[in-house]
Amino acid sequence: MNPVEERNVTDPRTFIGLPDWRSALLAALFALPWLVALAQGHLRRWQLWAVAVVAAALFPISIAWVQVPIQEGLNLFSARLLAGATLQRYLLAVAVPGIVVSGLVQESAKLLVAWAGLRLLAGRRSAAVGLAAGAAAGAGYGGFEAFWVFNQVFASGITWATVQLYGVAALLGFIERFFAVPFHIGAAALAGYGYGTGRPWRFLLLAIALHSLTNYGVILLQAGVLNMALIEVWVAAIAIVTVGAALWLHRRAAYPLSEPASSPRIK
Numbered sequence: 001m002n003p004v005e006e007r008n009v010t011d012p013r014t015f016i017g018l019p020d021w022r023s024a025l026l027a028a029l030f031a032l033p034w035l036v037a038l039a040q041g042h043l044r045r046w047q048l049w050a051v052a053v054v055a056a057a058l059f060p061i062s063i064a065w066v067q068v069p070i071q072e073g074l075n076l077f078s079a080r081l082l083a084g085a086t087l088q089r090y091l092l093a094v095a096v097p098g099i100v101v102s103g104l105v106q107e108s109a110k111l112l113v114a115w116a117g118l119r120l121l122a123g124r125r126s127a128a129v130g131l132a133a134g135a136a137a138g139a140g141y142g143g144f145e146a147f148w149v150f151n152q153v154f155a156s157g158i159t160w161a162t163v164q165l166y167g168v169a170a171l172l173g174f175i176e177r178f179f180a181v182p183f184h185i186g187a188a189a190l191a192g193y194g195y196g197t198g199r200p201w202r203f204l205l206l207a208i209a210l211h212s213l214t215n216y217g218v219i220l221l222q223a224g225v226l227n228m229a230l231i232e233v234w235v236a237a238i239a240i241v242t243v244g245a246a247l248w249l250h251r252r253a254a255y256p257l258s259e260p261a262s263s264p265r266i267k
Contacts, residue, residue, distance in 0.1 A: 012060035017151030031143035038135035051117035055140030103211030127253035134192020142184025179239040186243035
């Protein structure tokens with residue numbers, strides 16, 4: 001990577017792109033339905049929307065100033081430790097630390113914003129509120145990531161003629177975000193649920209693992225293990241499982257099982 005490229009990837013503006021109103025509209029359409037589904041009963045709270053806005057602003061900063069520098073350091077270490085041919089041979093293993101870093105940074109950033117939102121809610125800490133705050137953080141963070149991706153797609157000059165020429169391949173950016181955005185929301189909702197129930201580390205680690213597993217598809221593509229179509233299926237499957245788990249926990253938090261009545265005491 002040359003100095004110009006390195007300077008670009010550590011500049012948060014790189015992860016915004018050339019703003020396009022169509023990108024903003026699509027990002028909102030991809031995120032809002034899942035936020036509504038997972039934050040029912042809490043959408044009137046301004047703190048929830050503040051969480052989404054702050055998480056959106058944190059996306060380019062966390063990527064450029066935290067994730068990218070760490071990954072670049074890991075890549076440099078791997079390049080010095082292993083020769084080019086050896087590095088490619090063991091790519092499936094060598095790439096794991098960098099993939100885990102992406103999950104660690106992004107899921108931690110979302111949970112941090114959700115935690116701050118819960119503090120604004122006068123310290124309210126429950127399964128339902130934690131899950132809603134996490135979903136809001138995921139909507140803001142994942143929505144802004146989609147905004148960035150869509151900006152790149154529209155900046156490339158995509159037209160209906162492009163779609164007719166390249167078919168589904170021209171729409172991969174949109175298809176991937178269709179699943180990636182709800183994944184962000186679902187994973188953050190899981191972490192928020194964990195915090196709300198007093199088990200933050202267990203659920204944060206689960207979110208990080210799911211995020212890392214999703215991103216590992218890129219390495220499988222580079223190694224030639226899976227093709228692009230199968231990678232999209234990979235991402236979609238993990239997103240469905242993640243969102244499904246979040247929806248189940250949301251229902252469980254909203255309608256907790258009633259505890260059995262205690263036996264009357266004998267006096």
